[in-house]
Amino acid sequence: MNLKIAVCVKSVPNPDQFSSLSLDPVSKTLIREGIDSVINPADLHAIELAVQLKEQYGAHISLISMGPQQAQKELRMGLAYGPDDAFLVSDREFGGADSLATSYVLAKALEKAGPFDLIILGNESADGATAHVPSQVGIIMGLPNMTDIVGFSLDENGKTRVKKRLQGRYAIYEAELPLVIGVAKDINKVRTAGMRGVLGAKNKPLTVWSVENFEDLDKTRIGLSGSPTQGGEYHTASFGREATELKGSPEEIASELSNIIRPILGRE
Amino acid sequence: MWYMNEEREMLRKMVAEFAENEVRPFVKEMEEKETFPMHLIKRAGELGILGLCFPEELGGVGVDWINLGIAMEEISKVSTCVGLLVMMTAVGSTLSLQFVGTEEQKEKILKPCIRGEQVLAMSLCEPVGSSNTAAYKTKAVLDGDEWVLNGGKIFCTLAGQCEYYGIMALTDEFNPLTMEGATMFLVHKDTPRFKVGHIEKKLAWHGSATGSIYLTDCRVPKTMILGEVNKGLHAFGSTVMQTYAYLAILSLGGAVGAYEEALRYTKERVHIGGKTLFENFQAVRHRLVNMYTEIEACRGLLYGCFEMMQQGKNGVKECMAAKIYAQQVHESVASQAVMLHGGNGLMVDNGIERYFRESKMMAVGGFAVDIIRDQISMLL
Numbered sequence A: 001m002n003l004k005i006a007v008c009v010k011s012v013p014n015p016d017q018f019s020s021l022s023l024d025p026v027s028k029t030l031i032r033e034g035i036d037s038v039i040n041p042a043d044l045h046a047i048e049l050a051v052q053l054k055e056q057y058g059a060h061i062s063l064i065s066m067g068p069q070q071a072q073k074e075l076r077m078g079l080a081y082g083p084d085d086a087f088l089v090s091d092r093e094f095g096g097a098d099s100l101a102t103s104y105v106l107a108k109a110l111e112k113a114g115p116f117d118l119i120i121l122g123n124e125s126a127d128g129a130t131a132h133v134p135s136q137v138g139i140i141m142g143l144p145n146m147t148d149i150v151g152f153s154l155d156e157n158g159k160t161r162v163k164k165r166l167q168g169r170y171a172i173y174e175a176e177l178p179l180v181i182g183v184a185k186d187i188n189k190v191r192t193a194g195m196r197g198v199l200g201a202k203n204k205p206l207t208v209w210s211v212e213n214f215e216d217l218d219k220t221r222i223g224l225s226g227s228p229t230q231g232g233e234y235h236t237a238s239f240g241r242e243a244t245e246l247k248g249s250p251e252e253i254a255s256e257l258s259n260i261i262r263p264i265l266g267r268e
Numbered sequence B: 001m002w003y004m005n006e007e008r009e010m011l012r013k014m015v016a017e018f019a020e021n022e023v024r025p026f027v028k029e030m031e032e033k034e035t036f037p038m039h040l041i042k043r044a045g046e047l048g049i050l051g052l053c054f055p056e057e058l059g060g061v062g063v064d065w066i067n068l069g070i071a072m073e074e075i076s077k078v079s080t081c082v083g084l085l086v087m088m089t090a091v092g093s094t095l096s097l098q099f100v101g102t103e104e105q106k107e108k109i110l111k112p113c114i115r116g117e118q119v120l121a122m123s124l125c126e127p128v129g130s131s132n133t134a135a136y137k138t139k140a141v142l143d144g145d146e147w148v149l150n151g152g153k154i155f156c157t158l159a160g161q162c163e164y165y166g167i168m169a170l171t172d173e174f175n176p177l178t179m180e181g182a183t184m185f186l187v188h189k190d191t192p193r194f195k196v197g198h199i200e201k202k203l204a205w206h207g208s209a210t211g212s213i214y215l216t217d218c219r220v221p222k223t224m225i226l227g228e229v230n231k232g233l234h235a236f237g238s239t240v241m242q243t244y245a246y247l248a249i250l251s252l253g254g255a256v257g258a259y260e261e262a263l264r265y266t267k268e269r270v271h272i273g274g275k276t277l278f279e280n281f282q283a284v285r286h287r288l289v290n291m292y293t294e295i296e297a298c299r300g301l302l303y304g305c306f307e308m309m310q311q312g313k314n315g316v317k318e319c320m321a322a323k324i325y326a327q328q329v330h331e332s333v334a335s336q337a338v339m340l341h342g343g344n345g346l347m348v349d350n351g352i353e354r355y356f357r358e359s360k361m362m363a364v365g366g367f368a369v370d371i372i373r374d375q376i377s378m379l380l
């Protein structure tokens, strides 16, 4: 079996630095200055699954990303884990895309780089966290799709067993390829890429596509203007707790406290 | 940093991941139980860290001295002890095999070392003093096709862990001018009457076995001489830049580790008026700046040495100077990190005093810094 696998990866601000992130009040986009970008953590699990399948059956793995030119850095990093080539879809016209416009462009890129037997995405991104993209990509491409996947295996005949998390339980599906899945972090443990992978990554093909590289792109479906989601007002949630100061002698305070606690405990 | 680029940043991240996820969780147990971390050497081999300075035909990943420096720094930030063991295998004892070893020696020893399946000791030091080669008691005489070794060694790093031991023995009267008269033998652990003796208890580096070796009529085939007869110190000398510079990087890593702990602690420790130590006291901030400055000066010297290797230039003096200076920085920064932690710095469970203890090891292990001073003075 020589599979063709695509893994969609997104460059996101480093979650360890989320506390330093802020929002631009006008454009309602993230201010990323001074924040490193990394591969979206769930996508690392998607890459790991692809590499495990490659080790098991042999496969050609392509990484696909939509993002700014700088996302080439994350793609190189992704290639260090073992994939064979990478495609970055990057153009100002794609900027400001919501999850639907993103899924449309990813689907187009997957069609152009494909066809693929298996398309793996991280279940959700650390920054947007909508978890829309895996299903939307599947629907746009007309392929069966499943999300929140925590187990995946394949037999010699190309039959899959897919373990999906369902409200605290699991459902196991048998599905045929081609298939689109969104994987959760629990699916596997991501390896540390070895030095061979790191030093070999620079020699692997990385292709950048702009709008011009797509012949049949529906421009009404891309970028900010192609995004039905419009940001509303936002406010900062307060996680502080309401505090009441109890005054009086220690006995008075104790009795007051008891009056507060007893009803909570269901005692009068 | 002038030497960083995208690829090296990727490499740094990956080694840091190994150091954080696999080395750090093991340090406490290793130090307390004196466990030799062979599984970490194996992992470093699997990940290709041990092959960072060997060509692909030997199982390496291609030679880049700066890459190895970056990797060693990341591991030593977490543990200079594991750093030392990785360093021994990645360059310290194995590199001379690449330069002067035979095909047989490369197959039997070097390749398994690069894969992390074996480690190789280099044992010179004797009770008479490590630099006092002329007085070494370990001698070898030729008998047919074999050399017969008698004598003993002390302070041998990796004692009891190796398949082969590099043992320096006198094969002639030692001439301190030509440095001839001593030969390096590669002795298999199962050689009859080869014995590993007492494993020492040390101030630090409890995961690194340091012990004595006894040799009584040990017969070693002629083919197991490293380099030429009487030129054992030359075989060693061919890697002198690397030996000193990669010992020095352990110190730099140790200093960075201690500095990062101190910076984090002083920014978190809430003190007078609800402000942190860092916010409250200029004395604290300036101390941290001094530590940072020492580290960066050391980094400049040391990565300059790696660049000289990269360019194939002779930088023996610079590498030796780097070993001395890096140890000073290590000790100074680690000592100040203990200071900045107050009482917490002295409590063993917090792991801060370990940085300081390790800095003292660097002053003597891998040649005492005073001996290196003496060697440099001869080149001035």
Ligand SMILES: Cc1cc2nc3c(=O)[nH]c(=O)nc-3n(C[C@H](O)[C@H](O)[C@H](O)COP(=O)(O)OP(=O)(O)OC[C@H]3O[C@@H](n4cnc5c(N)ncnc54)[C@H](O)[C@@H]3O)c2cc1C
Residues within 6 Å of the ligand: B121, B122, B123, B124, B125, B126, B127, B128, B129, B130, B131, B154, B155, B156, B157, B158, B202, B205, B210, B361, B364, B365, B366, B367, B368, B369, B370, B371, B372, B374, B375
């Ligand atoms: C943890 C550890 C691991 C070690 N691992 C190894 C190993 O794997 N292989 C190995 O061969 N050795 C090893 N050594 C030995 C180490 O190289 C020596 O301990 C060190 O070089 C000092 O030699 P010495 O202990 O014999 O001290 P001495 O020679 O007695 O020296 C004592 C002091 O005198 C001064 N001094 C001595 N000689 C000179 C000189 N020529 N010029 C100027 N000053 C001098 C120095 O200040 C020195 O510290 C290890 C040592 C330690 C502590």
